[in-house]
Amino acid sequence: MDNYIIEMLNITKEFPGIIANDDITLKLKKGEIHALLGENGAGKSTLMSVLFGLYQAEKGTIKMEGKEVKINNPNDANALGIGMVHQHFKLVEVFSVLENIILGVEPNKMGFLQENDARDKVVFLSEKYGLKVNPDALIEDISVGMQQRVEILKMLYRDNDILIFDEPTAVLTPQEIKELLKIMKDLANEGKSILFITHKLNEIMEVSDRCTVLRKGKYIGTVEVKDTTKEELSRMMVGRDITFSVDKEEAKPTDVVLSINNMTVASKIHKNNAVRGISFDVKAGEIVCLAGIDGNGQTEFVHALTGLEKMVSGSISLCGKDISNASIRQRSVGGMSHIPEDRHKHGLVLDYSLEENLVLQRYWQKEFQNRGFIKFDEVRNYAEDLIEKFDIRSGQGPETIVRSMSGGNQQKAIIAREIDKEHELLVAVQPTRGLDVGAIEYIHKQLVERRDAGKAVLLISLELDEVMNVSDRILVIYEGEIVGELNPKDTNVQELGLYMSGAKRNTSKEIKNEG
């Protein structure tokens, strides 16, 4: 018999209207990396929450090393050696790394903190597993990748043997992802058992031993990763064949829709400018992709373009009209739609209902208000229309509070809103971040459809695959400057990577000639 450390047998967990987990069985071997794959809303997080004691299953049992256990809350889970790195970190921003790690299990003598003991253990662990952290840095000062290492150290410090990673790579840069995957392998080699929730197939292929696939709350199967392929996994996950390349015809660019001239934007973090004299055009009927490694001025560029921030200098014109100093509303009315980078911060009012969010850009238009009074009937009709057209799934339809919806459906709501609004230019900032392949495919399709409908699309992306597959023209941004203009057909990921890391650039003259 196999040596299972955790067995979750026939787990069923219901929420009103939804069976989140329907008779799911998951067996984790000691020392393996077991991937849990599924689309957004497939029930991965629910299943892990059951294991971590955040939810109680209605049916089913959990066994640990063959013995049945009850896990009523996260403390029980901890006592059993189960630790979890949540997708959204649970760290105290103003505490140091060390303080965060020992939080809740502070070593003390008669109430006095024994920080040195803790420090020794943390340093020992971080060296053993290659988890580079500075124990005295404040959480708010360190990068997301390092914050994640703190979360991992938290589990190790508590001597957890079963480690749950909930979509750990969603927030990381490619470099950090590589490091994390290596750390995970090391941990498994040391005898830790790892549950790895993800919907990124490449990562599964790279590190996991086995993979369990869920779809719409149901158990689809468990496979040995070395005996399977990406295509098969995605078929299991989505229930149909997925095309990894985007089907599209040759772009037929026409008139210039967006023209940016010498844009310079100040940085909020340092004294230098974050965006330094960028100029380019986007034409109707093409998808232009601004590619770059995170933090090279993309956020500031988008904020200046959409009016959330002021430019230091330069000008923007949209459909021939100068909008350099226009308000956000004027830009929006003038034909700019914006799928923001951070859907929770900018894109949605999470405590509003779905219908209220769907009219966020349009509530003031004649269609939806009469002398300042909102026409709630119209709003409802419109929302129901969009929900059907864009297949936005939620528990209670238009009245669902958006906070309770899955990330993919939240993003769909934003996309529905921005695409259905009158626009000539669609600015999509990392529109597929944190989404599964099904949703990504859907969003890419929508972007191409916009292009074919004669709109200009400006895509800002960090994902190389996305950049290569979706765009008609690639502009690479590095340290606030455009260092290259590439045609995705004539280039490859390696060359793109060189431009993105600043190792290669064509001069501004060349860019002009090519353009």
Add this chain to the structure above:
Amino acid sequence: MKDKKGASSKTKFDIKKITQLQGYSSFTSALMAIVLGLIFGFLVMLFANPGSALAGFRFVVLGGLSRIGDVFYFATPILMTGLAVGFAFKMGLFNIGASGQYTMGLFFALFVAFTWELPPGIHWMAAILAGMLGGMIWGFIPGFFKAFLNVNEVITSIMFNYIGMYLVDMWVQTNAEMYVSSTTRTRYVPMNAQIPSLGIAGSNVNFGIVIGIIVAVILYIVLQKTTFGYELKATGFNKFASEYAGMKGKKNIILAMVISGGLAGLGGAFLILAPSGIAGSSMTYEPINIIAANGFNGIAVSLLGNSHPLGIIFSAVFISHIQRGGTLASLVGYKPEIIDVVIAVIIYFSAFAMIMKSSVTTFIKSKLGKEKDKEKNNLAKEAE
């Protein structure tokens, strides 16, 4: 993906039941908080003077009933300051300056009452509007600082409580038309400028409470039905998203503070323009350099009413009721200070209504949820 909050809001049935449940639970939680407050208030009375605690407590709880007119009269200003605080809070602004705006409104109303010659029937209305204007001006200033200079409205409005109070006291004392230096109080408000009485004997209750309730209903409609209310609440929930959607954050901040100030100003006007139970006399103002407590009571009123305009009507009446009853407790030998402590304890606990609400809701939901699940299981079994 699914954090805890998401899960709990996702729970249970169709939406109609949820809204009912939410309204129900905020009401029951307010009641529970009040009961808890009353128990602790009783303990304080027991501690201060065991012999007459029962009699005193009786006065606190029931005394207001015998003075129902006064209950409504004293509810009027705190209703308005409560609405002021609650309205600003909906936008995520903490208007702690209701006192200053209230005092300003009071002075503006007095000014029009004493110095303008207007026909009867119009004079008191003009005075009320002037009071509203005074409050608006005093609300505008912190709003302006917040919007354009990003100065925290709490700091500005606290400072403007003092500035407003000292200014008004100075203006009152130097205005011979309204101030009698020998009694150190203002004169009786001219008959024309007094708000018509509601005619309940022995009390000052007047048409102001009616206007106040109408205003509360209007606010409710504004918040629920209008684009302005939509923007206001969106900004309160997530100011980044409201900015992204092109809402004019600065304009809305100022507007919300102006409206909030206007509400508090109305409170001041309603208080001072009240006719007294004795014919010909009226309320008077004594400039003694004290910040008006009614402004701060507005915070408690708003909290207890969960910042909901209609809830605030009831919480204002309740707090006024307790205060009126409390004054009667002196009949059985309680010092006014002790009564203040008891009232404070009750109000303090009442403010826990917010915390109670969430726990009560989860409790009820989990109870109902389990029963539902049982039903489901039974059904499933039958089906098998």
